[in-house]
Amino acid sequence: MSSSVLTEEAIPASTVQHGAPGTRGSAGTRAVRYALLVAFVLLVLLPLYVLLVTSFKPSADISADTAWSLPHRLSVEGWGHAWQTLSPPLLRSLILAVSVAVISSVLGAMNGFVFARWTFPGAQVVFTLFLFGMFIPYQAVMIPLQAMFLQMQDTAPFVDGIVKLIIAHCIYGIPICSLIFRNYYATAVPREILEAAKVDGAGMLRVLRSVVLPISAPAFVVAMIWQFTSAWNDFLFALFLTTRNNGPVTYALNELAGGQNPDYSSIMAGVLIASLPTLLVYILLGRYFIGGLMSGSVK
Protein backbone atom coordinates (compact mmCIF):
# COMPACT_ATOMS: atom_id res chain seq x y z
CA MET A 1 0.00 0.00 0.00
CA SER A 2 1.28 3.43 -0.76
CA SER A 3 1.77 5.83 2.06
CA SER A 4 -0.87 8.20 0.76
CA VAL A 5 -3.16 6.29 3.10
CA LEU A 6 -1.40 8.01 5.96
CA THR A 7 -1.97 11.54 4.84
CA GLU A 8 -5.31 11.35 3.13
CA GLU A 9 -8.46 9.57 4.17
CA ALA A 10 -7.33 5.93 4.39
CA ILE A 11 -10.07 4.77 2.09
CA PRO A 12 -10.91 7.40 -0.49
CA ALA A 13 -14.53 8.21 -1.19
CA SER A 14 -16.30 6.77 -4.18
CA THR A 15 -15.70 8.57 -7.44
CA VAL A 16 -18.94 7.29 -8.89
CA GLN A 17 -21.07 10.27 -9.73
CA HIS A 18 -24.26 10.26 -7.79
CA GLY A 19 -27.31 10.25 -9.92
CA ALA A 20 -25.48 9.32 -13.10
CA PRO A 21 -27.71 6.91 -15.01
CA GLY A 22 -27.14 3.23 -14.33
CA THR A 23 -24.33 3.75 -11.88
CA ARG A 24 -25.98 3.06 -8.56
CA GLY A 25 -28.54 0.55 -9.70
CA SER A 26 -32.32 0.64 -9.60
CA ALA A 27 -34.30 1.31 -6.45
CA GLY A 28 -34.71 -2.46 -6.13
CA THR A 29 -31.02 -3.30 -6.09
CA ARG A 30 -30.40 -0.39 -3.74
CA ALA A 31 -32.94 -1.77 -1.30
CA VAL A 32 -31.37 -5.23 -1.47
CA ARG A 33 -27.95 -3.73 -0.92
CA TYR A 34 -29.08 -1.84 2.18
CA ALA A 35 -30.89 -4.87 3.53
CA LEU A 36 -27.73 -6.95 3.20
CA LEU A 37 -25.56 -4.26 4.73
CA VAL A 38 -27.87 -3.89 7.72
CA ALA A 39 -28.13 -7.66 8.17
CA PHE A 40 -24.34 -7.90 8.30
CA VAL A 41 -24.19 -5.05 10.81
CA LEU A 42 -26.52 -7.02 13.08
CA LEU A 43 -24.42 -10.15 12.69
CA VAL A 44 -21.18 -8.33 13.46
CA LEU A 45 -22.69 -6.63 16.50
CA LEU A 46 -24.19 -9.84 17.91
CA PRO A 47 -21.28 -10.49 20.32
CA LEU A 48 -21.46 -6.87 21.49
CA TYR A 49 -25.14 -7.31 22.31
CA VAL A 50 -24.35 -10.40 24.38
CA LEU A 51 -21.60 -8.55 26.22
CA LEU A 52 -23.73 -5.55 27.12
CA VAL A 53 -26.84 -7.48 28.05
CA THR A 54 -25.05 -10.04 30.18
CA SER A 55 -22.75 -7.58 31.91
CA PHE A 56 -25.69 -5.63 33.36
CA LYS A 57 -27.55 -8.65 34.71
CA PRO A 58 -27.31 -9.52 38.40
CA SER A 59 -25.56 -12.91 38.55
CA ALA A 60 -28.63 -14.40 40.21
CA ASP A 61 -30.71 -13.61 37.11
CA ILE A 62 -28.41 -15.39 34.70
CA SER A 63 -29.92 -18.55 33.28
CA ALA A 64 -29.62 -20.38 30.00
CA ASP A 65 -33.22 -19.74 29.07
CA THR A 66 -33.00 -15.97 29.35
CA ALA A 67 -29.47 -15.71 28.00
CA TRP A 68 -30.55 -13.55 25.08
CA SER A 69 -33.16 -11.44 26.87
CA LEU A 70 -32.61 -7.93 28.10
CA PRO A 71 -31.92 -7.74 31.84
CA HIS A 72 -35.03 -7.59 34.09
CA ARG A 73 -33.16 -5.62 36.69
CA LEU A 74 -30.08 -3.60 35.93
CA SER A 75 -27.05 -4.31 38.05
CA VAL A 76 -23.49 -3.04 37.98
CA GLU A 77 -22.32 -5.76 40.34
CA GLY A 78 -20.53 -7.54 37.46
CA TRP A 79 -18.83 -4.32 36.39
CA GLY A 80 -17.71 -3.67 39.96
CA HIS A 81 -16.24 -7.10 40.38
CA ALA A 82 -14.54 -7.03 36.99
CA TRP A 83 -13.09 -3.58 37.66
CA GLN A 84 -11.75 -4.71 41.02
CA THR A 85 -10.05 -7.76 39.51
CA LEU A 86 -8.77 -6.02 36.40
CA SER A 87 -7.65 -2.59 37.55
CA PRO A 88 -4.08 -3.49 38.60
CA PRO A 89 -3.36 -5.35 35.32
CA LEU A 90 -5.13 -2.55 33.41
CA LEU A 91 -2.62 -0.09 34.78
CA ARG A 92 0.22 -2.43 33.81
CA SER A 93 -1.19 -2.76 30.30
CA LEU A 94 -1.43 1.00 30.02
CA ILE A 95 2.24 1.44 31.01
CA LEU A 96 3.16 -1.33 28.59
CA ALA A 97 1.19 -0.04 25.62
CA VAL A 98 2.21 3.61 26.01
CA SER A 99 5.91 2.83 26.43
CA VAL A 100 5.88 0.46 23.48
CA ALA A 101 4.07 2.99 21.30
CA VAL A 102 6.61 5.72 22.05
CA ILE A 103 9.83 3.68 21.86
CA SER A 104 8.83 1.65 18.79
CA SER A 105 7.82 4.64 16.76
CA VAL A 106 11.07 6.48 17.50
CA LEU A 107 13.05 3.44 16.35
CA GLY A 108 10.73 3.11 13.36
CA ALA A 109 11.23 6.74 12.35
CA MET A 110 15.02 6.39 12.45
CA ASN A 111 15.02 3.20 10.41
CA GLY A 112 12.28 4.26 8.03
CA PHE A 113 14.07 7.48 7.15
CA VAL A 114 17.28 5.64 6.37
CA PHE A 115 15.56 2.92 4.33
CA ALA A 116 13.63 5.51 2.33
CA ARG A 117 16.04 8.40 1.92
CA TRP A 118 19.54 7.81 3.34
CA THR A 119 20.31 4.26 2.24
CA PHE A 120 23.59 2.45 2.71
CA PRO A 121 24.94 -0.43 0.58
CA GLY A 122 22.84 -3.52 1.37
CA ALA A 123 20.00 -1.53 2.95
CA GLN A 124 17.38 -3.28 0.81
CA VAL A 125 18.59 -6.69 2.03
CA VAL A 126 18.57 -5.52 5.64
CA PHE A 127 15.06 -4.17 5.17
CA THR A 128 13.84 -7.48 3.74
CA LEU A 129 15.46 -9.33 6.65
CA PHE A 130 13.64 -6.98 9.02
CA LEU A 131 10.33 -7.63 7.30
CA PHE A 132 10.71 -11.37 7.70
CA GLY A 133 10.86 -10.73 11.43
CA MET A 134 7.33 -9.37 11.19
CA PHE A 135 5.92 -12.63 9.89
CA ILE A 136 7.69 -15.21 12.05
CA PRO A 137 5.60 -17.26 14.44
CA TYR A 138 6.91 -16.06 17.81
CA GLN A 139 6.78 -19.64 19.02
CA ALA A 140 10.02 -20.10 17.05
CA VAL A 141 11.87 -17.71 19.40
CA MET A 142 9.87 -18.18 22.58
CA ILE A 143 11.85 -20.94 24.30
CA PRO A 144 15.27 -19.26 24.00
CA LEU A 145 13.65 -15.86 24.67
CA GLN A 146 12.34 -17.09 28.01
CA ALA A 147 15.80 -18.40 28.87
CA MET A 148 17.42 -15.13 27.80
CA PHE A 149 15.12 -13.08 30.01
CA LEU A 150 15.79 -15.36 32.97
CA GLN A 151 19.51 -14.78 32.47
CA MET A 152 19.00 -11.03 32.26
CA GLN A 153 16.97 -11.15 35.45
CA ASP A 154 19.95 -12.60 37.30
CA THR A 155 21.95 -9.45 36.72
CA ALA A 156 19.08 -6.99 36.44
CA PRO A 157 16.16 -8.08 38.66
CA PHE A 158 13.91 -5.30 37.37
CA VAL A 159 13.65 -7.12 34.02
CA ASP A 160 10.43 -8.82 34.99
CA GLY A 161 6.75 -8.77 34.11
CA ILE A 162 5.86 -5.69 32.13
CA VAL A 163 9.49 -4.73 31.51
CA LYS A 164 10.03 -8.00 29.66
CA LEU A 165 6.97 -7.34 27.56
CA ILE A 166 8.08 -3.78 26.78
CA ILE A 167 11.43 -5.08 25.55
CA ALA A 168 9.84 -7.87 23.51
CA HIS A 169 7.18 -5.69 21.86
CA CYS A 170 9.61 -2.88 21.06
CA ILE A 171 12.01 -5.25 19.37
CA TYR A 172 9.47 -7.37 17.52
CA GLY A 173 7.72 -4.14 16.51
CA ILE A 174 10.81 -2.77 14.76
CA PRO A 175 9.86 -4.33 11.38
CA ILE A 176 6.31 -2.98 11.14
CA CYS A 177 7.30 0.47 12.41
CA SER A 178 10.23 0.71 10.01
CA LEU A 179 7.85 -0.25 7.22
CA ILE A 180 5.25 2.36 8.17
CA PHE A 181 7.82 5.16 8.31
CA ARG A 182 9.71 4.03 5.21
CA ASN A 183 6.52 4.03 3.14
CA TYR A 184 5.57 7.40 4.52
CA TYR A 185 8.92 9.09 3.94
CA ALA A 186 9.21 7.57 0.46
CA THR A 187 6.41 9.87 -0.70
CA ALA A 188 6.30 12.64 1.90
CA VAL A 189 9.95 13.72 1.69
CA PRO A 190 10.88 14.86 -1.83
CA ARG A 191 14.39 13.87 -2.88
CA GLU A 192 15.00 17.41 -4.17
CA ILE A 193 14.69 18.93 -0.72
CA LEU A 194 17.18 16.43 0.61
CA GLU A 195 19.61 17.12 -2.22
CA ALA A 196 19.30 20.85 -1.62
CA ALA A 197 19.96 20.37 2.06
CA LYS A 198 22.99 18.22 1.30
CA VAL A 199 24.36 20.84 -1.09
CA ASP A 200 23.99 23.35 1.71
CA GLY A 201 26.23 21.08 3.72
CA ALA A 202 23.62 19.79 6.16
CA GLY A 203 24.46 16.46 7.73
CA MET A 204 22.04 13.62 8.20
CA LEU A 205 21.01 14.49 11.75
CA ARG A 206 20.41 18.09 10.76
CA VAL A 207 18.24 17.00 7.81
CA LEU A 208 16.40 14.59 10.07
CA ARG A 209 15.72 17.25 12.65
CA SER A 210 14.84 20.23 10.52
CA VAL A 211 13.36 18.72 7.36
CA VAL A 212 12.01 15.28 8.18
CA LEU A 213 10.84 15.39 11.77
CA PRO A 214 8.49 18.38 11.37
CA ILE A 215 6.39 16.51 8.78
CA SER A 216 6.42 13.12 10.52
CA ALA A 217 3.32 13.47 12.68
CA PRO A 218 0.95 11.35 10.54
CA ALA A 219 3.36 8.41 10.48
CA PHE A 220 3.92 8.73 14.22
CA VAL A 221 0.19 8.57 14.85
CA VAL A 222 -0.20 5.47 12.70
CA ALA A 223 2.81 3.66 14.17
CA MET A 224 1.89 4.56 17.74
CA ILE A 225 -1.68 3.40 17.33
CA TRP A 226 -0.50 0.19 15.74
CA GLN A 227 1.95 -0.59 18.49
CA PHE A 228 -0.40 0.51 21.26
CA THR A 229 -3.06 -1.83 19.94
CA SER A 230 -0.81 -4.82 19.40
CA ALA A 231 0.89 -4.48 22.79
CA TRP A 232 -2.47 -4.02 24.50
CA ASN A 233 -4.05 -6.99 22.73
CA ASP A 234 -1.11 -9.38 22.97
CA PHE A 235 -1.58 -12.60 24.84
CA LEU A 236 1.16 -14.92 23.59
CA PHE A 237 4.12 -13.00 25.05
CA ALA A 238 2.13 -12.28 28.20
CA LEU A 239 1.43 -15.96 28.72
CA PHE A 240 5.02 -17.06 28.22
CA LEU A 241 6.80 -14.20 29.94
CA THR A 242 4.61 -12.96 32.79
CA THR A 243 2.60 -14.31 35.70
CA ARG A 244 -0.77 -13.62 37.25
CA ASN A 245 0.86 -11.10 39.58
CA ASN A 246 2.75 -9.06 37.03
CA GLY A 247 0.96 -9.73 33.74
CA PRO A 248 -1.12 -7.43 31.54
CA VAL A 249 -4.89 -7.27 31.24
CA THR A 250 -5.22 -10.00 28.61
CA TYR A 251 -3.61 -12.41 31.04
CA ALA A 252 -5.93 -11.32 33.84
CA LEU A 253 -9.00 -11.47 31.61
CA ASN A 254 -8.21 -15.03 30.66
CA GLU A 255 -7.88 -15.89 34.35
CA LEU A 256 -11.15 -14.13 35.18
CA ALA A 257 -12.94 -16.05 32.44
CA GLY A 258 -11.35 -19.36 33.19
CA GLY A 259 -12.94 -20.36 36.51
CA GLN A 260 -15.00 -23.48 37.17
CA ASN A 261 -18.21 -21.60 37.99
CA PRO A 262 -18.21 -18.81 35.47
CA ASP A 263 -19.71 -15.57 36.76
CA TYR A 264 -20.90 -14.38 33.37
CA SER A 265 -21.83 -10.86 34.32
CA SER A 266 -18.31 -10.08 35.58
CA ILE A 267 -16.71 -11.98 32.70
CA MET A 268 -18.63 -10.04 30.06
CA ALA A 269 -18.07 -6.75 31.88
CA GLY A 270 -14.38 -7.68 32.06
CA VAL A 271 -14.25 -8.21 28.30
CA LEU A 272 -15.70 -4.74 27.76
CA ILE A 273 -13.38 -3.10 30.27
CA ALA A 274 -10.32 -4.80 28.78
CA SER A 275 -11.32 -3.81 25.25
CA LEU A 276 -12.36 -0.25 25.97
CA PRO A 277 -8.97 1.46 25.47
CA THR A 278 -8.35 -0.03 22.02
CA LEU A 279 -11.97 0.53 21.04
CA LEU A 280 -11.68 4.18 22.08
CA VAL A 281 -8.52 4.56 20.03
CA TYR A 282 -10.32 2.96 17.11
CA ILE A 283 -13.39 5.17 17.43
CA LEU A 284 -11.45 8.42 17.89
CA LEU A 285 -8.60 7.76 15.47
CA GLY A 286 -10.21 5.24 13.15
CA ARG A 287 -8.70 6.43 9.90
CA TYR A 288 -5.16 6.23 11.24
CA PHE A 289 -5.94 2.79 12.57
CA ILE A 290 -6.94 1.74 9.06
CA GLY A 291 -3.77 3.36 7.74
CA GLY A 292 -1.73 1.06 9.95
CA LEU A 293 -3.69 -1.96 8.81
CA MET A 294 -2.99 -1.08 5.21
CA SER A 295 0.73 -0.64 5.65
CA GLY A 296 0.83 -4.07 7.24
CA SER A 297 0.26 -5.52 3.80
CA VAL A 298 3.79 -4.47 2.72
CA LYS A 299 2.90 -3.01 -0.66
Added chain:
Amino acid sequence: MRKAKTWLPGFLLVLPSMILVGLFVYWLIAKNVFTSLQRSTNFVTDKVVNPGGYHNYTQLLGSGDYQHALMNLLVLTVVFMVGTMVMGLLWAVLLEKGVGAEGVFRSVYLFPMAVSFIAAGVVWRWLLSPAQGDGAIGLNQLFIKLHLDGLQSSWWSSPSRFSMAAMAIPAIWQLSGYVMALFLAGFRGISEDQREAARIDGASEWKIYRHVLFPQLSPIALSALIILGHMSMKMFDLIYVIAGPNSYKAAVPTTMMWTQLFAQSNPQAAAVNATILLIIVAVVVVPYLVTTSRSERSR
Protein backbone atom coordinates in the same frame (compact mmCIF):
# COMPACT_ATOMS: atom_id res chain seq x y z
CA MET B 1 29.48 3.07 -4.89
CA ARG B 2 28.97 6.29 -3.05
CA LYS B 3 31.56 7.43 -0.60
CA ALA B 4 31.27 5.89 2.85
CA LYS B 5 31.21 9.35 4.34
CA THR B 6 27.74 9.90 2.87
CA TRP B 7 26.07 6.62 3.79
CA LEU B 8 27.80 5.84 7.08
CA PRO B 9 25.52 7.99 9.30
CA GLY B 10 22.48 6.18 7.88
CA PHE B 11 24.05 2.83 8.59
CA LEU B 12 24.85 3.88 12.15
CA LEU B 13 21.27 5.05 12.70
CA VAL B 14 19.90 1.62 11.76
CA LEU B 15 22.67 -0.29 13.51
CA PRO B 16 20.94 -0.55 16.92
CA SER B 17 17.85 -2.04 15.29
CA MET B 18 20.01 -4.37 13.20
CA ILE B 19 21.67 -5.67 16.34
CA LEU B 20 18.36 -6.11 18.15
CA VAL B 21 16.63 -7.83 15.24
CA GLY B 22 19.71 -9.95 14.60
CA LEU B 23 19.83 -11.02 18.22
CA PHE B 24 16.14 -11.41 19.03
CA VAL B 25 14.99 -12.80 15.70
CA TYR B 26 17.81 -14.59 13.93
CA TRP B 27 20.03 -15.62 16.83
CA LEU B 28 17.07 -16.88 18.86
CA ILE B 29 15.77 -18.82 15.85
CA ALA B 30 19.18 -20.46 15.60
CA LYS B 31 19.15 -21.30 19.31
CA ASN B 32 15.67 -22.76 18.96
CA VAL B 33 16.81 -24.94 16.06
CA PHE B 34 19.75 -26.04 18.18
CA THR B 35 17.40 -27.04 21.02
CA SER B 36 15.21 -28.92 18.57
CA LEU B 37 18.15 -31.16 17.64
CA GLN B 38 19.13 -32.08 21.18
CA ARG B 39 18.87 -35.55 22.63
CA SER B 40 16.99 -35.86 25.90
CA THR B 41 16.08 -38.55 28.40
CA ASN B 42 13.52 -38.74 31.14
CA PHE B 43 15.44 -37.87 34.29
CA VAL B 44 13.54 -40.32 36.45
CA THR B 45 13.32 -43.39 34.24
CA ASP B 46 16.31 -42.52 32.03
CA LYS B 47 14.28 -43.53 28.97
CA VAL B 48 15.09 -41.66 25.76
CA VAL B 49 12.45 -39.00 25.11
CA ASN B 50 14.09 -37.39 22.10
CA PRO B 51 16.66 -39.42 20.17
CA GLY B 52 18.44 -36.27 18.97
CA GLY B 53 19.30 -34.89 15.53
CA TYR B 54 16.79 -35.09 12.72
CA HIS B 55 15.20 -38.06 14.47
CA ASN B 56 13.48 -35.54 16.71
CA TYR B 57 11.76 -34.22 13.59
CA THR B 58 10.77 -37.61 12.18
CA GLN B 59 9.47 -38.57 15.61
CA LEU B 60 7.14 -35.54 15.81
CA LEU B 61 6.09 -35.71 12.17
CA GLY B 62 5.27 -39.39 12.61
CA SER B 63 3.18 -38.92 15.74
CA GLY B 64 -0.60 -39.23 15.44
CA ASP B 65 -1.16 -36.27 17.75
CA TYR B 66 0.88 -33.97 15.56
CA GLN B 67 -0.77 -35.15 12.35
CA HIS B 68 -4.12 -34.56 13.99
CA ALA B 69 -3.01 -31.02 14.88
CA LEU B 70 -1.82 -30.41 11.31
CA MET B 71 -5.13 -31.64 9.92
CA ASN B 72 -6.94 -29.27 12.28
CA LEU B 73 -4.72 -26.43 11.15
CA LEU B 74 -5.47 -27.22 7.52
CA VAL B 75 -9.24 -27.21 8.10
CA LEU B 76 -9.02 -24.02 10.14
CA THR B 77 -6.85 -22.27 7.56
CA VAL B 78 -8.97 -23.18 4.54
CA VAL B 79 -12.27 -22.22 6.16
CA PHE B 80 -10.82 -19.07 7.70
CA MET B 81 -9.19 -17.85 4.50
CA VAL B 82 -12.13 -18.63 2.21
CA GLY B 83 -14.65 -17.23 4.70
CA THR B 84 -12.73 -14.03 5.35
CA MET B 85 -11.99 -13.36 1.69
CA VAL B 86 -15.57 -13.98 0.59
CA MET B 87 -17.04 -11.89 3.39
CA GLY B 88 -14.52 -9.06 2.94
CA LEU B 89 -14.98 -8.95 -0.82
CA LEU B 90 -18.75 -9.04 -0.48
CA TRP B 91 -18.74 -6.11 1.94
CA ALA B 92 -16.38 -4.17 -0.30
CA VAL B 93 -18.58 -4.78 -3.36
CA LEU B 94 -21.66 -3.70 -1.42
CA LEU B 95 -19.93 -0.50 -0.33
CA GLU B 96 -17.65 0.42 -3.20
CA LYS B 97 -20.06 2.51 -5.25
CA GLY B 98 -20.73 4.65 -2.24
CA VAL B 99 -23.85 4.27 -0.13
CA GLY B 100 -25.31 6.61 2.43
CA ALA B 101 -23.79 6.19 5.90
CA GLU B 102 -20.87 4.29 4.34
CA GLY B 103 -18.64 5.37 7.21
CA VAL B 104 -20.95 3.76 9.76
CA PHE B 105 -21.04 0.44 7.93
CA ARG B 106 -17.27 0.47 7.49
CA SER B 107 -16.63 1.27 11.15
CA VAL B 108 -18.93 -1.49 12.34
CA TYR B 109 -17.42 -4.09 10.01
CA LEU B 110 -13.92 -3.12 11.08
CA PHE B 111 -14.41 -2.78 14.82
CA PRO B 112 -13.67 -6.45 15.68
CA MET B 113 -10.11 -5.82 14.44
CA ALA B 114 -9.54 -3.49 17.39
CA VAL B 115 -10.50 -6.14 19.94
CA SER B 116 -8.00 -8.66 21.26
CA PHE B 117 -8.33 -12.32 20.36
CA ILE B 118 -8.59 -12.97 24.10
CA ALA B 119 -11.57 -10.67 24.60
CA ALA B 120 -13.22 -11.96 21.43
CA GLY B 121 -12.44 -15.53 22.44
CA VAL B 122 -14.17 -15.15 25.79
CA VAL B 123 -17.42 -14.06 24.11
CA TRP B 124 -17.15 -16.62 21.36
CA ARG B 125 -16.54 -19.42 23.84
CA TRP B 126 -19.94 -18.53 25.25
CA LEU B 127 -21.53 -18.16 21.79
CA LEU B 128 -20.11 -21.48 20.60
CA SER B 129 -20.80 -23.41 23.75
CA PRO B 130 -21.69 -27.00 22.84
CA ALA B 131 -24.68 -27.61 25.16
CA GLN B 132 -27.92 -28.17 23.27
CA GLY B 133 -31.56 -28.33 24.21
CA ASP B 134 -32.62 -27.28 27.72
CA GLY B 135 -29.26 -26.12 29.07
CA ALA B 136 -28.18 -24.47 25.83
CA ILE B 137 -26.60 -21.03 25.94
CA GLY B 138 -24.96 -18.98 23.23
CA LEU B 139 -25.88 -19.46 19.59
CA ASN B 140 -27.64 -22.75 20.29
CA GLN B 141 -29.99 -20.95 22.69
CA LEU B 142 -30.56 -18.24 20.09
CA PHE B 143 -31.46 -20.87 17.49
CA ILE B 144 -33.97 -22.39 19.90
CA LYS B 145 -35.50 -18.95 20.50
CA LEU B 146 -35.75 -18.41 16.75
CA HIS B 147 -37.32 -21.87 16.32
CA LEU B 148 -34.36 -23.00 14.27
CA ASP B 149 -33.54 -25.89 16.63
CA GLY B 150 -32.08 -27.89 13.76
CA LEU B 151 -29.18 -25.46 13.46
CA GLN B 152 -27.84 -26.31 16.93
CA SER B 153 -24.34 -27.69 16.85
CA SER B 154 -21.61 -28.74 19.26
CA TRP B 155 -19.36 -26.52 17.15
CA TRP B 156 -15.65 -27.16 17.52
CA SER B 157 -16.21 -30.10 19.88
CA SER B 158 -18.48 -32.02 17.50
CA PRO B 159 -17.20 -35.49 16.56
CA SER B 160 -16.61 -34.52 12.92
CA ARG B 161 -13.03 -34.46 11.60
CA PHE B 162 -13.81 -31.02 10.26
CA SER B 163 -15.03 -29.57 13.55
CA MET B 164 -12.22 -27.00 13.49
CA ALA B 165 -14.27 -25.21 10.84
CA ALA B 166 -16.31 -23.83 13.77
CA MET B 167 -13.16 -22.32 15.28
CA ALA B 168 -12.79 -20.30 12.08
CA ILE B 169 -16.08 -18.45 12.75
CA PRO B 170 -14.69 -16.06 15.40
CA ALA B 171 -11.58 -15.54 13.30
CA ILE B 172 -13.70 -14.68 10.27
CA TRP B 173 -15.68 -12.29 12.46
CA GLN B 174 -12.49 -10.54 13.50
CA LEU B 175 -10.73 -10.20 10.15
CA SER B 176 -13.34 -9.82 7.41
CA GLY B 177 -13.38 -6.08 7.98
CA TYR B 178 -9.68 -5.93 7.33
CA VAL B 179 -10.07 -7.63 3.95
CA MET B 180 -12.98 -5.30 3.20
CA ALA B 181 -10.79 -2.27 3.89
CA LEU B 182 -8.06 -3.58 1.58
CA PHE B 183 -10.48 -4.30 -1.28
CA LEU B 184 -12.38 -1.07 -0.79
CA ALA B 185 -9.18 0.93 -1.11
CA GLY B 186 -8.41 -1.14 -4.20
CA PHE B 187 -11.76 -0.42 -5.84
CA ARG B 188 -11.38 3.28 -5.13
CA GLY B 189 -7.97 3.26 -6.76
CA ILE B 190 -9.42 2.23 -10.12
CA SER B 191 -10.39 5.20 -12.21
CA GLU B 192 -14.04 5.67 -13.10
CA ASP B 193 -13.15 6.06 -16.78
CA GLN B 194 -12.48 2.35 -17.10
CA ARG B 195 -15.98 1.44 -15.97
CA GLU B 196 -17.43 4.15 -18.15
CA ALA B 197 -15.60 2.81 -21.20
CA ALA B 198 -16.79 -0.73 -20.49
CA ARG B 199 -20.34 0.51 -20.05
CA ILE B 200 -20.27 2.33 -23.36
CA ASP B 201 -19.12 -0.94 -24.93
CA GLY B 202 -22.31 -2.45 -23.51
CA ALA B 203 -20.78 -4.58 -20.75
CA SER B 204 -23.12 -5.62 -17.94
CA GLU B 205 -22.29 -4.65 -14.34
CA TRP B 206 -21.26 -8.24 -13.59
CA LYS B 207 -18.98 -8.32 -16.67
CA ILE B 208 -17.39 -5.07 -15.53
CA TYR B 209 -16.55 -6.63 -12.18
CA ARG B 210 -15.40 -9.88 -13.72
CA HIS B 211 -13.23 -8.50 -16.52
CA VAL B 212 -12.33 -4.96 -15.55
CA LEU B 213 -12.26 -4.60 -11.76
CA PHE B 214 -11.41 -7.99 -10.23
CA PRO B 215 -8.27 -8.57 -12.33
CA GLN B 216 -6.85 -5.28 -11.07
CA LEU B 217 -7.47 -6.34 -7.48
CA SER B 218 -5.44 -9.52 -7.72
CA PRO B 219 -2.26 -8.04 -6.16
CA ILE B 220 -4.37 -6.93 -3.19
CA ALA B 221 -5.99 -10.35 -3.00
CA LEU B 222 -2.54 -11.94 -2.93
CA SER B 223 -1.36 -9.69 -0.09
CA ALA B 224 -4.53 -10.42 1.83
CA LEU B 225 -4.16 -14.17 1.34
CA ILE B 226 -0.58 -14.13 2.58
CA ILE B 227 -1.42 -12.04 5.63
CA LEU B 228 -4.43 -14.20 6.49
CA GLY B 229 -2.53 -17.42 5.80
CA HIS B 230 0.31 -16.58 8.11
CA MET B 231 -2.11 -15.36 10.79
CA SER B 232 -3.92 -18.65 10.62
CA MET B 233 -0.70 -20.67 11.03
CA LYS B 234 0.11 -18.60 14.11
CA MET B 235 -3.37 -18.62 15.57
CA PHE B 236 -3.12 -19.42 19.26
CA ASP B 237 -4.99 -17.00 21.53
CA LEU B 238 -8.45 -17.78 20.19
CA ILE B 239 -8.02 -21.51 20.47
CA TYR B 240 -6.39 -21.20 23.88
CA VAL B 241 -9.36 -19.28 25.22
CA ILE B 242 -12.17 -21.08 23.43
CA ALA B 243 -11.06 -24.71 23.74
CA GLY B 244 -8.32 -24.52 26.35
CA PRO B 245 -4.63 -25.18 25.67
CA ASN B 246 -4.79 -28.89 26.37
CA SER B 247 -7.82 -29.75 24.23
CA TYR B 248 -6.97 -32.64 21.91
CA LYS B 249 -10.06 -32.03 19.82
CA ALA B 250 -9.06 -28.46 18.92
CA ALA B 251 -5.28 -28.94 18.97
CA VAL B 252 -3.18 -27.09 16.41
CA PRO B 253 0.64 -26.95 16.33
CA THR B 254 0.76 -23.69 18.35
CA THR B 255 -1.39 -25.01 21.22
CA MET B 256 0.40 -28.35 21.06
CA MET B 257 3.70 -26.50 21.48
CA TRP B 258 2.36 -24.99 24.71
CA THR B 259 1.36 -28.45 25.97
CA GLN B 260 4.73 -29.93 25.03
CA LEU B 261 6.58 -27.19 26.84
CA PHE B 262 4.53 -26.88 30.02
CA ALA B 263 2.33 -29.95 30.49
CA GLN B 264 4.91 -32.42 29.20
CA SER B 265 8.09 -30.46 30.10
CA ASN B 266 9.58 -31.42 26.77
CA PRO B 267 11.28 -28.30 25.36
CA GLN B 268 13.04 -30.25 22.61
CA ALA B 269 9.76 -31.44 21.11
CA ALA B 270 8.28 -27.96 21.52
CA ALA B 271 11.29 -26.52 19.69
CA VAL B 272 10.87 -29.05 16.87
CA ASN B 273 7.21 -28.08 16.59
CA ALA B 274 8.04 -24.35 16.54
CA THR B 275 10.76 -24.84 13.93
CA ILE B 276 8.42 -26.73 11.61
CA LEU B 277 5.87 -23.96 12.03
CA LEU B 278 8.51 -21.38 11.13
CA ILE B 279 9.41 -23.36 8.01
CA ILE B 280 5.78 -23.57 6.92
CA VAL B 281 5.33 -19.82 7.36
CA ALA B 282 8.64 -19.08 5.63
CA VAL B 283 7.68 -21.16 2.59
CA VAL B 284 4.68 -18.85 2.13
CA VAL B 285 6.20 -15.54 3.13
CA VAL B 286 9.78 -15.56 1.82
CA PRO B 287 8.93 -15.77 -1.90
CA TYR B 288 6.45 -12.93 -1.36
CA LEU B 289 9.00 -10.74 0.41
CA VAL B 290 11.72 -11.47 -2.14
CA THR B 291 9.53 -10.65 -5.14
CA THR B 292 8.25 -7.49 -3.45
CA SER B 293 11.79 -6.43 -2.70
CA ARG B 294 12.92 -7.17 -6.30
CA SER B 295 10.08 -5.31 -7.93
CA GLU B 296 10.84 -2.37 -5.71
CA ARG B 297 14.49 -2.27 -6.66
CA SER B 298 13.68 -2.39 -10.36
CA ARG B 299 11.49 0.67 -10.09
